[in-house]
Amino acid sequence: MTARLDGDCIRLKGACPVEDAETLIGLLQQSAGATVDLQECGHLHTAVVQALLAASRPVHGAPADDFVRNWILPTLAKI
Amino acid sequence: MDELLEQFLIEARELTAQAADDFSALARDPADAERIDSAFRAIHTLKGSVAIFDMAPAERALHVAEDLLAQARTGRQLLSAGDVATLIALIDQTDRWVDAMERDGALDTAANREADSLVARLDPAPHVAADAGDQDWFSRLKVRDAAALAGATTNLIAFRYRPDADCFFRGEDPLATVRQVPGLVALAVLPITQWPSLAELEPFQCALTIEGVSRASETEIRAAFHLVSDQVDLVAIPASTQPRDDLPTFITNAAASLRVDVSRIDALADGVGELIIANNRLAHIANDVARSDPRLGALVRDAQAGLERAVSAMREAITAVRMTPLGPSLQRLPRLVREMADTLGKSVSFEMRGERTEVDKGIADQLFEPLLHIVRNALDHGLESAEVRRAAGKPEAGRLSVEVTRDGDHVVVAVSDDGAGIDVEGVKATAVRRGLLTQEAADLLDDGQAMRLIFAAGFSTAAVVTTISGRGVGMDAVQAAADRLGGRVEISSVARKGATISLRLPLNAIMTRLLIVRAGGERYGVPLDRIVETTSLATAGIHAVGMGRACVLRDRTLPVLSLSRLLGKEDMPAPIAKLLVTETVAERVGLVVDGFDERIDGLVRPRSGLLASVPGIAGTTLMGDGGVLLVLDLAELIG
Numbered sequence: 001m002t003a004r005l006d007g008d009c010i011r012l013k014g015a016c017p018v019e020d021a022e023t024l025i026g027l028l029q030q031s032a033g034a035t036v037d038l039q040e041c042g043h044l045h046t047a048v049v050q051a052l053l054a055a056s057r058p059v060h061g062a063p064a065d066d067f068v069r070n071w072i073l074p075t076l077a078k079i
Numbered sequence: 080m081d082e083l084l085e086q087f088l089i090e091a092r093e094l095t096a097q098a099a100d101d102f103s104a105l106a107r108d109p110a111d112a113e114r115i116d117s118a119f120r121a122i123h124t125l126k127g128s129v130a131i132f133d134m135a136p137a138e139r140a141l142h143v144a145e146d147l148l149a150q151a152r153t154g155r156q157l158l159s160a161g162d163v164a165t166l167i168a169l170i171d172q173t174d175r176w177v178d179a180m181e182r183d184g185a186l187d188t189a190a191n192r193e194a195d196s197l198v199a200r201l202d203p204a205p206h207v208a209a210d211a212g213d214q215d216w217f218s219r220l221k222v223r224d225a226a227a228l229a230g231a232t233t234n235l236i237a238f239r240y241r242p243d244a245d246c247f248f249r250g251e252d253p254l255a256t257v258r259q260v261p262g263l264v265a266l267a268v269l270p271i272t273q274w275p276s277l278a279e280l281e282p283f284q285c286a287l288t289i290e291g292v293s294r295a296s297e298t299e300i301r302a303a304f305h306l307v308s309d310q311v312d313l314v315a316i317p318a319s320t321q322p323r324d325d326l327p328t329f330i331t332n333a334a335a336s337l338r339v340d341v342s343r344i345d346a347l348a349d350g351v352g353e354l355i356i357a358n359n360r361l362a363h364i365a366n367d368v369a370r371s372d373p374r375l376g377a378l379v380r381d382a383q384a385g386l387e388r389a390v391s392a393m394r395e396a397i398t399a400v401r402m403t404p405l406g407p408s409l410q411r412l413p414r415l416v417r418e419m420a421d422t423l424g425k426s427v428s429f430e431m432r433g434e435r436t437e438v439d440k441g442i443a444d445q446l447f448e449p450l451l452h453i454v455r456n457a458l459d460h461g462l463e464s465a466e467v468r469r470a471a472g473k474p475e476a477g478r479l480s481v482e483v484t485r486d487g488d489h490v491v492v493a494v495s496d497d498g499a500g501i502d503v504e505g506v507k508a509t510a511v512r513r514g515l516l517t518q519e520a521a522d523l524l525d526d527g528q529a530m531r532l533i534f535a536a537g538f539s540t541a542a543v544v545t546t547i548s549g550r551g552v553g554m555d556a557v558q559a560a561a562d563r564l565g566g567r568v569e570i571s572s573v574a575r576k577g578a579t580i581s582l583r584l585p586l587n588a589i590m591t592r593l594l595i596v597r598a599g600g601e602r603y604g605v606p607l608d609r610i611v612e613t614t615s616l617a618t619a620g621i622h623a624v625g626m627g628r629a630c631v632l633r634d635r636t637l638p639v640l641s642l643s644r645l646l647g648k649e650d651m652p653a654p655i656a657k658l659l660v661t662e663t664v665a666e667r668v669g670l671v672v673d674g675f676d677e678r679i680d681g682l683v684r685p686r687s688g689l690l691a692s693v694p695g696i697a698g699t700t701l702m703g704d705g706g707v708l709l710v711l712d713l714a715e716l717i718g
């Protein structure tokens with residue numbers, strides 16, 4: 001399990017494979033006010049990013065993964 | 080004409096000529112970086128110039144061509160043979176648009192359609208999206224990522240990756256693929272239409288598009304996408320379409336050259352001509368003075384010699400100023416050859432050599448039209464149809480070349496084709512049919528004389544009204560132009576191998592070399608370039624033949640006329656006849672004169688006033704002693 005709800009925050013940890021998309025969507029639907037923390041995530045599968053874009057929740061954290069930090073995070077932040 | 084437009088026409092002609100020259104080199108070697116660079120600069124400047132006028136279609140087409148060249152310039156996108164052909168078509172079209180501006184001051188209604196068709200053929204996008212409706216993703220990207228693009232100092236490539244909806248099921252992860260793209264400068268993950276709500280989202284259906292910009296090479300980017308290449312579009316973005324070296328080039332040119340109205344140069348040349356004559360006169364006076372006062376005579380002669388040196392230096396300088404490369408005068412020729420060949424349904428490879436040769440401006444200006452007649456004639460009558468050429472074992476495309484060479488103080492412009500050659504018997508038959516000469520006279524002509532019949536007035540009455548000249552003019556116009564320019568037309572032909580027609584013109588039109596001849600007790604000037612030779616023979620050797628007289632010179636029969644009688648004066652028979660041989664349209668003619676005097680350089684003024692109505696007089700020139708010399712127009716006199 002790399003996506004989990006922690007209070008009002010959904011934390012993504014490590015690399016998130018395609019299967020996490022379904023879990024993530026479940027978590028997002030479950031807590032409509034939750035934000036998303038990407039601090040500890042690694043690569044995010046496209047399906048996961050798609051879910052985050054559709055959800056349009058505030059994201060925070062500065063992941064160590066360059067690609068996610070430099071290119072995915074700004075895309076998510078713009079929504 | 081509006082001064083701005085006038086300046087534009089001059090510049091546009093130069094630029095189209097430059098671009099056309101570059102494109103024809105690129106047709107041979109599409110990777111020639113120097114030519115790509117030069118063509119880019121010409122098109123870029125041309126685009127800037129047309130923008131000043133109401134020439135939006137031209138600007139649009141040139142803009143696309145500029146983009147295409149800009150890509151080629153970076154080496155990212157090679158020009159294909161098709162691209163070069165389209166670029167040539169574009170420059171031809173631009174030249175026609177410039178024609179329209181010169182003629183009507185505006186483009187006609189077809190211009191938009193013409194531009195559209197060129198733009199469609201030139202689209203610089205290397206990989207156009209399959210569905211045309213989606214092509215503007217690139218424009219949106221340019222807006223979205225404007226900041227990243229503006230800061231770029233190198234060439235960039237934009238990509239769009241549209242993964243399949245069910246790619247996740249195949250185990251694909253599009254972002255993992257994009258992660259492999261080196262040198263990213265922008266990235267956007269976008270919904271195909273709009274993001275669905277969470278409830279509607281199918282977690283394992285891919286519903287997004289990824290667009291980005293990279294500074295990596297096309298090869299590197301393609302390598303990253305190689306497993307999904309069918310889902311990726313690339314577009315090259317040149318670093319800058321504004322070449323940085325433009326400005327310095329213009330500044331250098333401005334400093335080094337000066338555009339001067341030709342009439343001012345002509346006024347200078349006339350002035351120098353008068354100086355030469357005044358100086359000749361001073362030489363006579365010096366001789367007169369020396370006879371009565373040797374000391375004073377020597378002083379005057381010394382002063383006259385100094386003046387003469389200065390005048391000749393000045394004459395040389397003016398002559399040099401008037402010398403201009405033939406290139407600009409011939410720049411429209413390649414386009415017209417293509418158009419004429421199209422009209423005639425013939426395929427032609429056309430080549431121009433030596434167009435950098437410099438000639439007097441007067442010659443350069445008047446060369447184009449006769450040359451066009453020769454070229455048209457070669458295309459129409461010289462080159463055979465593709466079927467005939469195939470049967471003869473020749474390549475289907477005919478070869479036509481215009482070669483300019485210098486030969487002493489003459490320039491020779493030779494038009495050669497590899498066609499059927501001139502059909503001598505056919506030419507004779509046509510000339511007889513058109514009543515130019517009798518069958519008997521035709522039978523007496525040798526091949527060289529018979530070929531010259533094509534230049535006779537009335538030979539090409541079938542003269543086609545062409546789109547080029549807009550009027551039917553035969554090859555006689557060529558002969559007339561050569562005469563006017565003080566030149567000659569030469570012709571050679573080998574059956575089945577082709578023909579060459581050359582214009583041999585003086586390089587320098589300011590002064591005319593004259594031979595002074597005596598006839599009927601008067602002196603006359605004859606332009607040296609009209610004289611084939613001078614000789615003398617026993618009067619007994621001149622026989623009456625039919626209505627006229629003839630002699631045998633170097634095994635050829637030569638008709639003989641008396642210059643005195645042609646001028647309406649009495650013959651002064653002498654045992655030895657002095658003969659001046661000249662060449663008319665179809666044959667050589669000997670003129671009996673009373674004697675030959677010196678040769679002079681004269682400024683020939685066109686006949687005017689009372690003389691204007693006297694046939695056979697080309698004009699007048701002032702002699703060193705202040706006398707006026709009549710200069711003969713032999714062609715008209717014999718006519």
